[in-house]
Amino acid sequence: MPSVFNKLIVAAIPAIPKFIVRKFASPYIAGEKLEDALTTIKKLNSKGAMATCDLLGEFIHHKEQATRDKEELKNLLFAINKEKLNSNVSLKPTQMGLLLDEEFAYQNIRELVALAKEQGNFIRIDMEDSPCTQKEIDLYLRLRKEFDNVGLVIQAYMKRTDADVDLLIANRANLRLCKGIYVEPESVAIKDKQAIRDNFLKQVEKMFVNKCYVGVATHDEFLVDETLKLIEKHKVSKEDFEFQMLLGVLPKLRDSLLAKGFRLRVYVPYGEQWYGYSTRRFKENPEIAGYVVKALFGLN
Ligand SMILES: Cc1cc2nc3c(=O)[nH]c(=O)nc-3n(C[C@H](O)[C@H](O)[C@H](O)COP(=O)(O)OP(=O)(O)OC[C@H]3O[C@@H](n4cnc5c(N)ncnc54)[C@H](O)[C@@H]3O)c2cc1C
Structure with missing residues (x-):
């Protein structure tokens, strides 16, 4: 598809009715309820895949939302434990209030990491956009002093990542490495696709060599x-x-790695706040956004 068309589609997403976005979002989310997430995790576990479960929600405006989501995440941890599922939990610090009150967010996340520790489980802190990067690294390093069941995400597209990974390795971090999904300015992020891949591989190799x-x-x-x-x-x-x-x-790539005996974890998002997560996925893959637009105009 020509890239100008892709850009037009991406720009049109906010105007698309939510029920149409929802239809196309469904492969990417387990559902709106905790039970939906548990059902999806069970299916994945039965195929040999591990899971990391995410309650959708981010960039909240009121502390009450963070408290509500923290309670839901506790219920998720209890349910994973009760049903003996092979799943940990991923969360976004802005969902816990990072941009409202850093100490409040820290205490919320600390409570969840402590509960996960009691249950022999693990919390992964997702990495959000560049205004959050330093705050999220600081928050992680503070938690890491006290807990060993917590990990962080690092994005290969960020220019600062090479130095961040050195610091995190020195702090015996547990890391997830991804390319990065937010639209970032050139001042902070690498834009060239191959350069992002090169940085990704450089960081993976460093982590392997340093037993991270x-x-x-x-x-x-x-x-x-x-x-x-x-x-x-x-x-x-x-x-x-x-x-x-x-x-x-x-899923075919996932199955081929499982067939080779590699450990493989699937990120399972669920919850009512599916819109932001789903539209970011569409922006990554404008072909799918194209189907949404076609559905909108009855062209499918
Ligand atoms: C487990 C996990 C956790 C993540 N956590 C974070 C995080 O905390 N912070 C963050 O910024 N980013 C996160 N990401 C997103 C990540 O940064 C990338 O944006 C995303 O994974 C796409 O990059 P890619 O490496 O798959 O390569 P790409 O080149 O984008 O994709 C490779 C191929 O995968 C397929 N593909 C990719 N996306 C889609 C899609 N939406 N629909 C259908 N096919 C698709 C296409 O065939 C594409 O050619 C996470 C990704 C994963 C897998």
């Missing part, structure tokens, strides 16, 4: 293949890393 547990989060077959070569080169054992993919994206 990494979740290699990508659907890019080039990156998967190159990661497999690095695994060979550095004789990395299957217990020291995992692949991670998003629910609904390239």
